[in-house]
Amino acid sequence: MDAPQYVLWQSQLDGGPAATGSRAPLDGDTTADVCIVGAGYTGLWTAYYLTRRDPSLDVLVVEANSAGFGASGRNGGWCSALLPQGVEAMARRHGRPAALAMRQAMVDTVREVGDVVAAEQIDCDFRLGGTVVVARNPAQLARARAEVEHDRAWDGIDGLELLDAGQTREHIGVDGALGATYTPHCARIQPAKLARGLADVVERSGVRIAEGTRATSVSTGEVTTESGRVRARHVLRATEAWTPALHGHRREVVPVYSLIIATEPLPPDFWDTAGLARGETFSEHRHVIVYGQRTADDRLVFGGRGAPYHYGSSIRPHFDQEPAVFAALQSALVDLFPAVEGAEITHRWGGPLGIARDWHASVGYDPASGLGAAGGYVGDGVSTTNLAGRTLADLVTGTESELTRLPWVGHRSRRWEPEPLRWLGVNAGLRLAQMADAEEARTGRPARLGRVLDALTGH
Incomplete structure (x- = not known):
């Protein structure tokens, strides 16, 4: 294909x-x-x-x-101030001022992209609407509160706000939202x-x-x-x-696949409830990463991890198509927005991203x-x-x-392990994230496996 x-x-x-x-x-x-x-x-x-x-x-x-x-x-389509490395890890290696400088540079970069898009007249649906990350069980809400407190301890550089259920609905109408975090530092793009x-x-x-x-x-x-x-x-x-x-x-890096689905354009009555009217991107406080946006032509685009890492760092066109992952994404999307059930999924795609050790x-x-x-x-x-x-x-x-x-200049990540250790480790990490989400959905309490994941990913 x-x-x-x-x-x-x-x-x-x-x-x-x-x-x-x-x-x-x-x-x-x-x-x-x-x-x-x-x-x-x-x-x-x-x-x-x-x-x-x-x-x-x-x-x-x-x-x-x-x-x-x-x-x-x-x-x-998230132009965000997110970085994969944790601020504490940067501070341990380079000091607090350097870590804060790196975070500020990322916040400034979101605006820089918007400035260039405007100056060069690049039509890419750029809209600075921020990101809302919903919490739908007590464990997720506890994680949301902890993230806001963490941001305050680092001078509020990410501008994170904790939203209650009513404030969350002003941004996004997802089923069962107890609250959310919101940051203004993200733009939706095509x-x-x-x-x-x-x-x-x-x-x-x-x-x-x-x-x-x-x-x-x-x-x-x-x-x-x-x-x-x-x-x-x-x-x-x-x-x-x-x-x-x-x-x-x-x-040097492992290629790990992320997959995405897109609905047909959805009618105004859907968006009256679903919201995202300001161009917000959205996610959920779960361990397996998901991400979404309302497109300029009123589709829902929703993606996430979940596809396996392929032995030997292989990249093949057919790896972009994982029917089981697409089905899981569609199920998760309907769980968030029950009214989207029955809407046609017009596009399914994916691709690899690079992860340093x-x-x-x-x-x-x-x-x-x-x-x-x-x-x-x-x-x-x-x-x-x-x-x-x-x-x-x-x-x-x-x-x-x-x-x-900035502290990422000259940073050298150590090399990934040889196979089969690389295949075993990366896919085990994915499985741990899935198990942690299942545990939290069942118990409502923060999963102990979450701490293991944070250690593995340098947070």
Whole structure:
């Protein structure tokens, strides 16, 4: 199955799915000042800011498929201030001021994305409505309260508010909500439109994008692709979940799949109760991650984890389709919004995201070799990639800034274990999260397994 056919976001692009992948591949050897491997958000944002730091730079982006083909064009559409790594972990390693600076940078980044979208006139349904995370049993409500207290202990940087049941209904009408947390630092977007818009903007700035050009290795001064070699002073890897496919990088991240469903456009009487009128994104205080939004054309888009990790860090097109996971997502959506039962599910899709061994996103650049990279976003990459792109642009151009001093710069995660330990560990973690949710639904008390999960994920 051709991915653009079943990804809602791709099907909504001007020209439809056939309009993707229209750029020519690399045709033989070439040179550039900067070669970026990967035309997802990280690569495109890096190219965008490089051309603004130094318009004289010759920037080439090589992409195995088409710009925005991976997670950038098929995610849940949350442009949030979320980071995968916990603030305590950052503080233990770098100190409280550095951890707070990192959190503030992410809050600022949400606004930065909105500013660029407005300035460059990128039509991607950007709407800054915040995120509401509902609590539907006593254990979830206790976790919500704890998160708000935690945020206050860290100077309220995330702006978390605790909502009671009535205040929750002002944002979202889900069944059985006891309360919720709310943060203003998130925007709803149409992710494929953002990816395409960024690609068009950087091309107008003189950046070359070679689609259908699969890189097989990166090294000092050179990128080897199936279509030719690129000689470049600066080589930047922006491959996220596809990193294990590059020679020498198999154990840097694990690709874990997240799947999504989308309903048909829903009628006004549904939204009179369901809410989300301000463009809020939504989730639930459970252990298995779920995420959703009301789209600009009044669909519900709802996704979550639950698909297995595939042995050997494998990525295959058919892994995007897991009927049992799609059925579970639909059941969970109906549980949240009973009135959606009977609505047609028009699109079902998925894709891999990259997880570092310590759940810590990072940006790195070595001036001596000219090699750089960013990634490990654990599904929180829509805005994090913008911060990574700005940071890489400063590092490459030798610009000293607050961004280059952030604690994720130069962070090195240790490598994942070899197989079969990797397969056993990742899938065991998923099973633990499912068991913790089942325990809390049954008892109403916080699951003891939750503490094990927090330890495993660095929180």
